[in-house]
Each structure stands twice: as C-alpha cells, then as structure tokens.
Amino acid sequence: MSERRPRDRASKLLGAVALGLSSAEMIEIARRGAPQAPSAPPPPGPPAGKGMLQASAALLAASVLVDSAIEHYRGSFRNPGMYVPLLSSTLALLSGVEGAATGSEPAWRPVRRSSYKMAVAVGAVGTAFHFYDIFRRPGGFGWLNLFYGAPLGAPPALAVSGLLGLCAEELQNAPDGSTKLRGFSAGRVIAALNAVAFAGNVAEVALLHFRGAFQNPFMWAPVALPPVASGLMAKAAVEPPAKSYPLTRIWLWLTTVLGFVGMGFHAYGVSRAMGGWRNWSQNVLDGPPLPAPPSFSALSVASLAAVGLLEEEARDALPEDKAAA
Amino acid sequence: MSFERPRATNGRAPDPFTIGGWTPMREYAEGEPVDFLIVGAGAGGATLACKLAEKGFSVVVLEAGPFWRPLEDFASDELTQEVVYWIDDRITAGDDPIELGGNNSGRGVGGSTIHFSMISLRFRPEWFKSRSKLGYGFDWPLSYEELAPYYEEAEDALKVSGPVNYPWGPPRRRYPYRPHPVNAAGLVLARGAERLGVKWAPIPLATVSAPRGKSPPCVYRGFCNYGCSTNAKQSALITWIPRALHAGAEIRDLAMAGRIETDPKGRAQGVEYFREGGWRFQRAKNVVVAGYAIETPRLLLNSACPRFPNGLANGSGLVGTHLMTHAGPGAWATFEEEIRWYKGPPNMAVTEHWNYTDEGKDFVGCYSFMSQGPLPMKWAQTVATSRGFWGEELQREMRKYNHMAGFVPVAETQPRQQNRVELADEKDRFGLRIPKVTFSYSDNDKRLQKHSVRFMCDVLDAAGGYDIWTNYQDTSHILGTCRMGDNPETSVVDGDGRSWDIPNLWICDGSIFPTCGGVNPSLTIQALACRAADRIQSLAAAGRL
DSSP: OTTHHHHHHHHHHHHHHHHHHHHHHHHHHHHHHSOOSOOOOOOSOOOTTHHHHHHHHHHHHHHHHHHHHHHHHHTTTOSGGGGHHHHHHHHHHHHHHHHHHHTOOGGGHHHHHHHHHHHHHHHHHHHHHHHHHHHHSTTOSSHHHHHHSSOTTHHHHHHHHHHHHHHHHHHHHSSTTOOEETTEEHHHHHHHHHHHHHHHHHHHHHHHHHHTTTOSGGGGHHHHHHHHHHHHHHHHHHSOOOSOOHHHHHHHHHHHHHHHHHHHHHHHHHHHSTTGGGGHHHHHHHSSOTTSTHHHHHHHHHHHHHHHHHHHHHHHHHHHHHHHO | OOOOSOSSBTTEEEOTTSTTOEEEOOOOOSSSOEEEEEEOOSHHHHHHHHHHHHTTOOEEEEOSSOOOOHHHHOOSOTTGGGGGSOOOOOEEESSSOOOOSSTTOOOSTTGGGGTSOOBOOOOOGGGGBIIIIISSSOBOSSOHHHHHHHHHHHHHHTTOBOOSSOSSSSOOOOOSBOOOOOOHHHHHHHHHHHHHTOOOEEOOBSBOSSOBTTBOOOOOOSOGGGOOSSSOBOOTTTTHHHHHHHTTOEEESSOEEEEEEEOTTSOEEEEEEEETTEEEEEEEEEEEEOOHHHHHHHHHHHTOOSSSTTOTTOTTSOTTOSOEEEEEEEEEEEOSSOOOTTSSSSOOEEEOHHHHOOTTOSSSSOEEEEEOOOOHHHHHHHHHHHHOOOHHHHHHHHTTGGGEEEEEEEEOOOOOTTSEEEEEEEEOTTSOEEEEEEOOOOHHHHHHHHHHHHHHHHHHHHTTOEEEEEEEEEEEEEEOSSOBOSOTTTOSBOTTSBBSSOTTEEEOSGGGOSSOTTSOSHHHHHHHHHHHHHHHHHHHHTTOO
C-alpha cells in the first residue's frame, strides 16, 4: 500500500490538472465564442452530409456524455479527471447540435472548432488514463481487468466525435461545393475514420458481451452487423468514389436502427436485474449501459455522410472524365 | 413465519422464483413402488432426482427440511437465517470435535447449496488416484477422465461464472459465464500472491454474472452463506429441483426419513418417514440415500434389522468410518485502506498453488485457500472465541471490521478409521437415535494446517497487512463415512454409488468420497450424481438394475 498511495495521489493530481485545463479551455471558448456581429445567412449549398456529420458528432458526444456521467458517477468521481469528459462531451454535443441545426453558423465556428479539438484531446488523454487503470490492477492486462477496469473503448469515442466535428468544420470552411479535406477526398477520409471507429466499437461490444456470456442471442447482433459496415467503409475508403452506394446505404441504415434497438434491449436488460426498473437507481448503473448502443447509430450517420460526399465527388468528377474521353 | 407445515402437497410445489407462486407437481401413491426413492434434496439428491426423472424413471424425494421461496423467505439477517442450518442435537467427540449444525449442514430443499459459498472447483486429477500417485489415502474407483464430462455438465447446469483461463488443472472448456469482479478482500490475496510469485485466480462461482432465465445477475449482497434472497445463486433449489419437478419427480418437504425397510430377500423395499404428524411408508424399487456424511450413515445404521444387525450396506463394517473434514484455520490482518469484506460473495479469489505443488511440503495432502468475507456477527464470534476478546476490547477490535482481510484454506484431512459417525443412545424428537461424531486430527493434518497458516500469513504480509493473527478452530465440509471403492471388503459402495450388500440401495452424496482433496466438494458431488444417473440408465438398459 505504501507503494500504491503515492501513485494514487499522482493520478488524482493529474486528473485535477486535466480538469483545471479543460475548465480553463471552456471559459476561453465561451469568451471567444460570443458572436460579435449579427449572424450572416448560412452559406448557400453546403456539400451534402455536412449537417449529418455535425449531427453524428453530436449523437456520439451525447452517447459519451450520458455514458461517462453514469459510469463516472458509479465510480464516485474518485479522480477529479473523471469530470473532464462530461465537460468536453457537453461542448461537443452543443457544437454538433448547433452546427447541424443552423447549417453551420460562421459566428460560432471558433467555438465549435475548439470544442471538437478539446474532445479529441480529452479522448486521447482519457484513453491513456483508462490504460493506466487497467495496468495498475492486480493481474494487469488480463481478461478480468479488461472486463471490469475502465473501458478502453470509451474515451476514443469522444475523440472520434471530435474528429467528425472537425471534418465537418473543415468542409464548411472549404470553397463552396468542395469535397476535399486539405487536398484529400473528404468522403474517403471520413470513410476510413468510420471504418476504424466501427472496428473499435465492435471490439468494445464484443468484449462486454463476452463478459455477459452472450446470454441473450440478440447480443450477437452488434458484433455481427457492424463489422460489415466497417468493411464497407474500408472498401469505400480505398476504392475510387462511385456514383451510388445502394447496398452500403441500406446496411448503414440497418446499423443506425440497430443502435436504437440496442438501447431497447439494454432497457430490457435493466429490467432483468434484481428489482428491475423499480430499482432503477441501482440497475441503470449496474445493468447494460443504455447510452452505449446509439454510438453505432452515430457512426452509421457519419458513414452515410461519407457516402454522400463520395457520391458527390464521383458526380463532380464525371464531366472531367467525359472531357478526357 | 412458520415452516412446520409442508408446502409441496396437493399436486403443487412452491415456485422458488415467484412470491407466493406454485408449480405443478406430479404425485405418487405410497403403496405403489416408485423406481427411485431419494432421501435428501441437496447437491447429491436433487441432482440425481433431476437426472433420473429426465431419463423417465419415477422419482420421489424425501427432504427433512422446508421448501423455500428465497424471494419471500430469506431475510438479510444473520440470526434469522440460521433456519437454513440443521441444528438438531448431535454428540461430538474426539480430540478435535467438529462443530456441527452450521455451515456443514443443510436442512431444506436444496440442502446446503442454499447457503454454500458457491465455490465450484474441480478435483485435481491425481486425487482420484491419490494412493497410487501421491502416496496417501485411497484410490477412487473412477478417474478424473471418467468424471470430466460430468463436471462439465454440472458447471453448465449451474452456469458457473469463472475466469476465462483457469490457471490450474488440465485443459478444460471455458466456464459458461464470465468471472465476477473481485472485491477488495480478494484483491488482497491477488496482490500478496503476485508479490510472492504465486498464481491466483478469481474463483469460479455458482452465482451468475449475467442474467440467466429468472435469475438476475448477482448484486453482491454478501449474504450468500445465509441464503440468497435474489436467486442469483445457482443452488440446487433453483437449478436441479425445478427441472426435476418439470420431469415428473415428486418432492416431499418436511419429510424425515427414519428407516429403510428391507424385504426377506435382503433388498430395500421402501422408506419409513415422518410427515404431517405421523409415520408413513413409501414403497420403492430402489432407495438412494443422499443425506451427506452424517445423516447418510445415521440412516443406514438406524435401519439395522435382524438380517443386517450392523446396519444396512455395512458388510465391510466401514459405514460411518473414515470421516473427513476440511480444516479451516484462519489468518487475518488489518489494512490501512478500507476493504469492506462483506461486499460480494464471501470468497472471490483463490490460490490452488498448494493443491498442485507437491514439493516443499512436510506432510501429505493438499490445500487451497480463499479470501474471506465474514459478516459482522460471525466475525464478532470468531474474534470473541479465538482471541478471547469481550466488552470494550471486542468493541475496539470490531471497529476495525471494514479494514480487515484474511484467508481460510480448504485443508485436506486424511481418511482414518477412528474418525467416525456412530449412533448415540439419545434420541431426537422423532424417536431416532442421534449421531455421535468423533474426530481428531492426525499429526499430518496438523502439519498441513500449520503450513497453510504460515503461507497465508506470508501472503497477508506481502499484501501490506499488519497485526496479523491466526486461529485454528474452524472446519467446513464433512466427507467420507460410506466410501466407494473397487472391493466389497474395503468399501461401502462401488463407483456408481451402489451398495455392495444391497443391490437396490444407493448412496449419492459427499459420504462416498474416499479422500477429500483440497477444494470444496459440491461440484464433485453434483458431477458424481450426473454420472450415477447415466450409469443407472445403462444398467437398467442392460437389465442389471
């Protein structure tokens, strides 16, 4: 214990620093963010999918916000750093909602950009914290600690939310109708990001549903369907853009719905715990996480946005091809 | 609340999953011989009843205790819950008399699985041949390989929640459910073991870590040893019994078996039992005794008749002998940080190091040890009796309760003839002679316990515990007294549990263990029952029943 305590204190200190920094950042964002002039009308004809991207960032941030609020409350906010993802995901959520609702109000752009950057940073630091939590437990990096230690897949979701938001902002900034992100195909970049995010999300679900012994056969659905979405996104990222992606679109709508159906299943899971929903104050904490499955929906919406961008890119490229021919 | 009236009557039995609920139950006439009449509804009897009924045999089970509905009957109170123990009078003797009636007894449908610690470990393969391979005790008439499929069956029936990779024993299929999170008391063992370079593992437990049918996942209430009030614990009451009822078995609760009757040809023909104020008689083609290591020999000895003056199945003279217990000396320490060892199942981490390591021992035999989580009353009792604390001193000690951790082994004892169950002259309220239980540790048993205590202290110390102290008084399971074997001269039953003397008299419980190993026996008892059922089916098919 004599060895544990200073380490414990050090991690709490780090957490406090993280909380301080993020609070300061928040104040700074709020200060800078106040719109100086009456807002201009939104720029005409943003490329399809930008609003969707903002919405997906918001949905993912909402999932992270509720999930981290429940889980970190469950952990009694033992480390001050455990408040940070709540602040950051709230900002990302507000930015995403604002961005999606107003068609990207330019006056709020700096706020949104800062919020998304913060989400990426907090997600990265959080991942490191969660790794640390697993390694400090007896048994180290093993099944038991992967099951019950801080979940490794959770903080990266915040980072992905931030990245999606930044992509949306970047596109907003680009000349009208552009489907390029710093010279790269936006659709392909976002597709690649989603391919990875889907894979990470599936890994997390597979781990936790394995922990639940796949006791309900429907627990296989979120490890069976999203890998296909991940594969489709990877394919879209490496292949030249196509005019349309009918199968991909159908599959992504399926995984979008899956996320919300999953929330229903998790609600049913809560009802199966001792005392069911009557004992919600304990069972929502200890039962299957209600806000987790919609993260699939968020990634699916982001993927649909990527598909839209790819289709647009293919259409834009078409006349040139004809000219070349 | 009174349980003195049977509940399983008039074609229905209590549904343990529903408050006030019932489930239909088939009933058999007493005058018509049933295929199997089983005495005892615990780990052995309930399992066998289920398996035999599912194979199409007609089965009646007599259980001395009540038929619980955990959701309505079990309180979160240590004292009230003593109703799940069998605390009738017994006489104990010997140099180290075993305290009876608590954790080593069970009265009620489900037997002691109602209050067991849910530890579901397999025996080490070598223990089945401990005389030939390890040089002590007796060989079992069956091998690990023969029992392994039945271990798997029992683990699946209980949906044992165990580690993904269990570090000891031969390769095995993964446990059906994943391990529970280990509480702070278990992490003390983990930390200490890691610092000493010894392997540890979360204990495979028969309480579910995820929903299972009508069982909610365990909520870590901590009253496991006093009856689980949520039905997360996979006791025989909620696993085998509902299946048995569904398959057409009849369970008679509050039915105390007094005597097995034999016919002039020397075959068992039924059991005289006391229920609803009077003695009754149930005819049977086969009688199975599943009353555990004290009640089983007691019933056999109480059934003595002119043809079998020394009791039934006792041609070898071994009925009641070679009683074993698992010694449970304790090592305890105070910790600077809060442990709150009452949280979760009482035992969550184990090391089987000294079960699988034979070098470095000044004794024969094995032991494993587990982290502990005694509830306050039990702990006060331990502190008062083993340290002699009382009054202010006891209060001061009890204030450390949330900072305590400790270990207790499941320490093997040697099967010895002089440790035995006999009949005393005193009689109980049914007019049945009560058992007299004599037990003394051998020098080897004592050396084994000292070794375990030394090692447990080292682990506590390595984990950062201080003010370490030990006690030597506790025991847990009781085994032996009707051991199985290959030879009618030196055993009571064969490997199927069938008595050598009376071919339609069987035993199916912990009393048939020739040696007791260093792990909790309930899983092995259930595996043996599953195997016995398969064997009975093949014998029946071959016309040899």
